[in-house]
Amino acid sequence: MKLSDFDFDLPDELIATRPARPRSSARLLLAQGGEIADRVVTDLVEILRPGDRLVLNDTKVIPARLTGIRTRPGASGEGTARIEVTLLGPRPDGSWSALIKPLRKLREGEVIEFSDRLSAELVSREEGQGVLRFDLEGDAFDRALQMVGAMPLPPYIAARRAADESDREDYQTVWAARPGAVAAPTASLHFDEPLMAALAARGVDVTHVTLHVGAGTFLPVKVDDIRDHKMHAEWGEVSAGAAAEIAATRAAGGRVIPVGTTALRLIESAARDGEVAPWSGETDIFITPGFAFRVADGLMTNFHLPKSTLMMLVSALMGVEEIRRIYEHAIANRYRFFSYGDASLLLPRADS
The missing domain is CATH 3.40.1780.10 (QueA-like)
Incomplete structure (x- = not known):
């Protein structure tokens, strides 16, 4: 068909x-x-x-939408970049597959800071996606994600409005x-x-x-x-x-x-x-x-x-x-x- x-x-x-x-x-x-x-x-x-x-x-x-800052050590303001991350799922080794925008601005080994409690390193790139390793695991990771993440609304809703607190329940x-x-x-x-x-x-x-x-x-x-x-x-x-x-x-x-x-x-x-x-x-x-x-x-x-x-x-x-x-x-x-x-x-x- x-x-x-x-x-x-x-x-x-x-x-x-x-x-x-x-x-x-x-x-x-x-x-x-x-x-x-x-x-x-x-x-x-x-x-x-x-x-x-x-x-x-x-x-x-999970509140899979994250916004962070990539800062290269020793760099001035031009070395910083706003990074948008949508987590796709955990991998067997504990890392996470993610959509990252803009992925081209990140080098493997660089760190994205989402808050003073949560950051992640870009481990690799695979088929247009990034692989991230967070600095927290288990319950500590879950708690930090709840604090800094936003609900991943579908594209046809996200294009019309941003996620808000109501979406965490809705x-x-x-x-x-x-x-x-x-x-x-x-x-x-x-x-x-x-x-x-x-x-x-x-x-x-x-x-x-x-x-x-x-x-x-x-x-x-x-x-x-x-x-x-x-x-x-x-x-x-x-x-x-x-x-x-x-x-x-x-x-x-x-x-x-x-x-x-x-x-x-x-x-x-x-x-x-x-x-x-x-x-x-x-x-x-x-x-x-x-x-x-x-x-x-x-x-x-x-x-x-x-x-x-x-x-x-x-x-x-x-x-x-x-x-x-x-x-x-x-x-x-x-x-x-x-x-x-x-x-x-x-x-x-x-x-x-």
């Missing part, structure tokens, strides 16, 4: 720059077996059935537990504690898995033939307990519905012979039309960018023409798009 098959025109004013308040008051487009209905997120308590299982990504977004799920993501699993941002309690009372089960969302999720597809696109890899884990819970739901006839494309990609990566098995490692699974879903019976997700890999994923689940119809409905009815926007619940079968 061609990249143009996943394109659409989106009015700029439909790009959300702030979330709905409360979270669960966001609109929900329900697409089920060819029918479309306009609901709100709190209606999940009516839509979902006792025995259904939501799969939730418990990754925690751009984090209520169940975030394992630090490591530089982008939020945004479909999960619609859940709050009252909704979680209501779903539990309804008999809807939840399972937590982890996929550390990387900045690669925002990279554009640059090839016309989508078969030539190479996906970015992200680290994830499905525990033995999580795999057993999903298997029990399937055996009992309940539906397994991941919340967000990250959770869906992870459980499909972990599927073995039609079942999810305990799994950890990096996944670069690329889900496009024709993909055989082994586990997911549906998907709760936000509305995605034109010509993105996530548009290809939802098209694989629902069908290219059906997704086109769903998005036309969303635009005509003024749904809010992207990370802080409204949600959809995609159930491909009428009896789902």
Whole structure:
């Protein structure tokens, strides 16, 4: 298929720059077996059935945007430079991959000072990225990062406003537990504690898995033939307990519905012979039309960018023409798009 098959025109004013308040008051487009209905997120308590299982990504977004100063020893003012850093993820040796602007002004071995408590040395360059080694580790690093870092808002929000204190809560799920993501699993941002309690009372089960969302999720597809696109890899884990819970739901006839494309990609990566098995490692699974879903019976997700890999994923689940119809409905009815926007619940079968 061609990249143009996943394109659409989106009015700029439909790009959300702030979330709905409360979270669960966001609109929900329900697409089920060819029918479309306009609901709100709190209606999940009516839509979902006792025995259904939501799969939730418990990754925690780190404040990965840093601003520092490079000062060469003994240099005058012309030896200083303002450096912008976006952390991409930790490496096995404890260093960090990072986007650095301007990378050309840094030499290997030079130090960037982010505050009097945190600095990093440029260890090397790799494929247009920098590798940084910080002067702190463990809890001390986490505390310093919380003090000096900013939340890494997606480019389409950052171009309209700077991150602020509200984003530290808004751009984090209520169940975030394992630090490591530089982008939020945004479909999960619609859940709050009252909704979680209501779903539990309804008999809807939840399972937590982890996929550390990387900045690669925002990279554009640059090839016309989508078969030539190479996906970015992200680290994830499905525990033995999580795999057993999903298997029990399937055996009992309940539906397994991941919340967000990250959770869906992870459980499909972990599927073995039609079942999810305990799994950890990096996944670069690329889900496009024709993909055989082994586990997911549906998907709760936000509305995605034109010509993105996530548009290809939802098209694989629902069908290219059906997704086109769903998005036309969303635009005509003024749904809010992207990370802080409204949600959809995609159930491909009428009896789902």
